[in-house]
Amino acid sequence: MNARSQVFDLTMEGRQVDEAVASIFHTVLFHRCxxxxxxxxxxxxxIGTVGYSDVDCDFIDxxxxxxxxDSLTQRVKRAINLFSEKLRSNESCGSGQxxxxxxxxxxxxxxxxxxxxxxEVWTVHLDLIKHENEDERQLCRExxxxxxxEKVIYITELMNRHxxxxxxxxxxxxxxxxxTSFPDVQPYLFKFDYSTTGSTVPSMGxxxxxxxxxxxxx
Amino acid sequence: xSTQRLNAAEKDLEKFIKFLALKSTxxxxxxxxxxxxxxxxxxxxxxxxxxxxxxxxxxxLDETKRALxxxxxxxxxxxxxxxxxxxxxxxxxxxxxLEVWSLDLLPLDNNKxxxxxxxxxxxxxxxxxxxxxHAIYNRMGxxxxxxxxxTRTTPAYKLSRRQCPDSYGIFYRIYVDRPQVHxxxxxxxxxxxGQLNTIVGSLxxxxxxxxxLTISPTAGHHQATTITTGTTTTAQQGTIMLKSDHFxxxxxxxxxxxxxxxxxxxxxxxxxxxxxxxxxxxxxxxIEKPLRPGAFTDLGKLRQxxxxxxxxxxxxxFEWLLxxxxxxxxxxxxxxxxxxxxxxxxxxxxxxxxxxNLNHNNxxxxxxxxxxxxxxxxxxxxxxxxxxxxxxxxxxxNSAPTLQPQQQSQPAQxxxxxxxxxxxxxxxxLHFPFASPTxxxxxxxxxxxxxxxxxxxxxxxxxxxxxxxxxxxxxxAAATAAATASATAAAAAAAAAAxxxxxxxxxxxxxxxxxxxxDYDKLVSQFGLSGSxxxxxxxSGGLQMSN
Numbered sequence: 085m086n087a088r089s090q091v092f093d094l095t096m097e098g099r100q101v102d103e104a105v106a107s108i109f110h111t112v113l114f115h116r117c118x119x120x121x122x123x124x125x126x127x128x129x130x131i132g133t134v135g136y137s138d139v140d141c142d143f144i145d146x147x148x149x150x151x152x153x154d155s156l157t158q159r160v161k162r163a164i165n166l167f168s169e170k171l172r173s174n175e176s177c178g179s180g181q182x183x184x185x186x187x188x189x190x191x192x193x194x195x196x197x198x199x200x201x202x203x204e205v206w207t208v209h210l211d212l213i214k215h216e217n218e219d220e221r222q223l224c225r226e227x228x229x230x231x232x233x234e235k236v237i238y239i240t241e242l243m244n245r246h247x248x249x250x251x252x253x254x255x256x257x258x259x260x261x262x263x264t265s266f267p268d269v270q271p272y273l274f275k276f277d278y279s280t281t282g283s284t285v286p287s288m289g290x291x292x293x294x295x296x297x298x299x300x301x302x
Numbered sequence: 303x304s305t306q307r308l309n310a311a312e313k314d315l316e317k318f319i320k321f322l323a324l325k326s327t328x329x330x331x332x333x334x335x336x337x338x339x340x341x342x343x344x345x346x347x348x349x350x351x352x353x354x355x356x357x358x359x360x361x362x363l364d365e366t367k368r369a370l371x372x373x374x375x376x377x378x379x380x381x382x383x384x385x386x387x388x389x390x391x392x393x394x395x396x397x398x399x400l401e402v403w404s405l406d407l408l409p410l411d412n413n414k415x416x417x418x419x420x421x422x423x424x425x426x427x428x429x430x431x432x433x434x435x436h437a438i439y440n441r442m443g444x445x446x447x448x449x450x451x452x453t454r455t456t457p458a459y460k461l462s463r464r465q466c467p468d469s470y471g472i473f474y475r476i477y478v479d480r481p482q483v484h485x486x487x488x489x490x491x492x493x494x495x496g497q498l499n500t501i502v503g504s505l506x507x508x509x510x511x512x513x514x515l516t517i518s519p520t521a522g523h524h525q526a527t528t529i530t531t532g533t534t535t536t537a538q539q540g541t542i543m544l545k546s547d548h549f550x551x552x553x554x555x556x557x558x559x560x561x562x563x564x565x566x567x568x569x570x571x572x573x574x575x576x577x578x579x580x581x582x583x584x585x586x587x588x589i590e591k592p593l594r595p596g597a598f599t600d601l602g603k604l605r606q607x608x609x610x611x612x613x614x615x616x617x618x619x620f621e622w623l624l625x626x627x628x629x630x631x632x633x634x635x636x637x638x639x640x641x642x643x644x645x646x647x648x649x650x651x652x653x654x655x656x657x658x659n660l661n662h663n664n665x666x667x668x669x670x671x672x673x674x675x676x677x678x679x680x681x682x683x684x685x686x687x688x689x690x691x692x693x694x695x696x697x698x699x700n701s702a703p704t705l706q707p708q709q710q711s712q713p714a715q716x717x718x719x720x721x722x723x724x725x726x727x728x729x730x731x732l733h734f735p736f737a738s739p740t741x742x743x744x745x746x747x748x749x750x751x752x753x754x755x756x757x758x759x760x761x762x763x764x765x766x767x768x769x770x771x772x773x774x775x776x777x778x779a780a781a782t783a784a785a786t787a788s789a790t791a792a793a794a795a796a797a798a799a800a801x802x803x804x805x806x807x808x809x810x811x812x813x814x815x816x817x818x819x820x821d822y823d824k825l826v827s828q829f830g831l832s833g834s835x836x837x838x839x840x841x842s843g844g845l846q847m848s849n
Contacts, residue, residue, distance in 0.1 A: 115447050115448065119343070120343075132344055132347070133345075133347075134343055134354055135344070135355040136341055136354070136355070137339070138454060147460075148451070149454055233455040237455065240448035243444055243447075243496075
């Protein structure tokens with residue numbers, strides 16, 4: 085199965101990275117989050133509701149929407165933070181990428197570890213720039229916010245296409261599709277991946293590599 | 303049987319669409335209230351439509367229902383191009399349509415419908431129809447989420463967050479019609495939020511928004527900061543001017559509710575020029591800003607202060623020492639009202655013959671610098687009869703002016719008594735309650751007194767002398783009466799008619815003073831030393847004055 089892959093190229097200042105990436109990923113995750121499933125029988129369940137919050141950016145003139153879930157926000161923030169610190173560190177060459185990958189698991193088979201199959205990957209490729217003066221910075225601040233507006237419009241456009249999304253399974257297999265670890269929301273299984281070496285290997289490849297490595301390690 | 307099922311599915315769809323419309327208006331209007339929105343997840347009870355927590359604002363709900371005007375039997379599908387128009391209105395009354403969000407249902411030809419709909423919908427059995435409606439429900443949920451996300455990205459969102467009653471407010475209008483995009487000006491953008499193909503048609507949610515919002519009326523250097531939205535870069539345009547790079551005023555948090563209720567039809571195409579905002583700019587920057595008070599200043603106090611500030615610097619310190627007597631204003635007359643009274647006591651006492659002592663007493667009273675002087679002053683006042691009676695003799699020689707005290711015009715009196723009465727006021731002004739006895743100001747006061755003060759009259763027994771004093775009293779009496787109450791004036795007038803009676807009164811008072819003469823002597827003896835020299839100088843001055 086081929087995963088859908090979207091790549092966003094952004095250029096901005098180092099301090100804007102966290103918020104820019106967060107605004108894109110949270111917009112995606114907001115669409116990919118469902119209410120918690122509460123099973124009353126194996127086939128019957130009720131779905132909780134998802135609240136949303138406006139988040140104002142500090143370094144970009146932008147506001148995005150995310151699910152009102154502290155645990156989800158924390159997890160996204162931590163992942164982005166790791167990436168952005170690496171990206172902004174002295175060893176970095178000033179470019180890198182971070183991806184949000186939705187995947188589903190396949191049931192364990194004898195001898196093989198659990199297999200993760202990504203079905204949608206959102207990648208943000210970042211190039212850092214430095215501004216000479218405050219005018220440039222102000223201009224860039226507006227540019228970045230315009231860029232993000234475009235991206236959000238694009239994301240919503242994609243979300244409303246009738247593309248593949250894993251079907252809701254029975255209760256026993258819920259964990260293979262959804263991340264049930266959050267107390268308030270139930271997103272599809274997702275993970276973050278990042279690299280700051282400037283490599284553009286799609287995360288699909290990374291995932292495959294990882295699987296092969298893990299298999300060999302066995 | 304199959305038509306029945308189809309009807310049931312349609313009923314479901316109709317319901318979904320109706321609630322999608324209701325929730326959409328809520329989402330759009332609430333996003334323009336100017337405040338951040340946060341709704342809480344509810345993992346347990348899923349009562350909210352499309353599993354998204356969207357609070358219902360009653361006004362918006364009413365407004366939507368009014369626009370749809372659905373009667374019980376009506377289907378929402380016939381009413382559908384539902385639009386939410388967001389507009390901006392400045393405090394000057396200029397209006398500009400910012401964006402139009404719309405939910406439309408387009409008819410779908412059958413073969414296309416089969417092709418684009420969810421795969422589960424191809425068959426005809428009951429399960430699949432149910433599944434389809436479920437899928438539609440989920441899709442609508444995603445559409446609503448997209449709507450929530452997109453409402454934060456259009457330029458109107460930023461404007462709505464910065465709205466405040468002083469500059470502009472954001473308004474909404476819900477109507478059922480084709481979206482009026484021609485009001486959005488040139489180069490407006492159109493974004494399709496989502497399309498959902500159903501058995502009843504293709505449900506399309508979209509937004510059209512204005513991209514040309516100009517910041518500032520002056521064309522030149524502001525061109526670089528023109529707001530550009532999305533991909534379009536806009537040139538200077540004759541549309542309304544908006545400031546974009548201003549911090550959000552703090553007061554706008556409480557405005558949205560009022561904005562919500564105020565619902566105005568737009569003036570189509572009639573978008574005013576830049577004047578409104580130019581004016582606002584001028585008012586804020588050119589005039590008010592320099593005068594703007596600090597954070598916690600009491601505005602009323604500040605204004606008072608500035609007015610006084612304008613008046614005060616015009617008179618240099620001690621300028622009043624140079625003031626010409628004839629230029630005495632009403633104000634200064636008023637000021638005199640208090641001082642002559644105390645002086646009158648003493649002058650009248652002087653009539654009784656004890657020149658030197660009382661002179662001295664007068665001096666002390668006027669210095670009024672230390673507590674002892676104050677005490678003595680009080681004593682004198684206590685000892686004498688009320689002020690009213692003291693004023694009576696004034697009418698004796700100058701009855702005309704006293705009879706008309708309210709007019710406060712006393713040209714006749716100016717020749718004789720002005721010097722003394724003015725001195726009184728000056729002396730009053732020369733009281734420096736907080737000056738130390740050795741300070742220079744004190745010396746100045748003393749010097750002034752010694753040079754100018756009307757001396758006690760030598761020939762107290764003579765008729766002339768008391769008359770002068772009395773006239774001065776009269777002048778002061780007039781002023782006092784004008785300042786305080788007409789009752790005093792009436793009494794004075796009445797007394798003026800009966801001269802003899804007043805003479806009796808006077809003599810009675812003199813007697814009273816005489817009886818308390820010992821007290822005064824004692825007082826004077828307490829201050830004893832420097833009396834004689836000052837008396838001498840003053841008496842010479844006094845001769846000059848009385849002549």
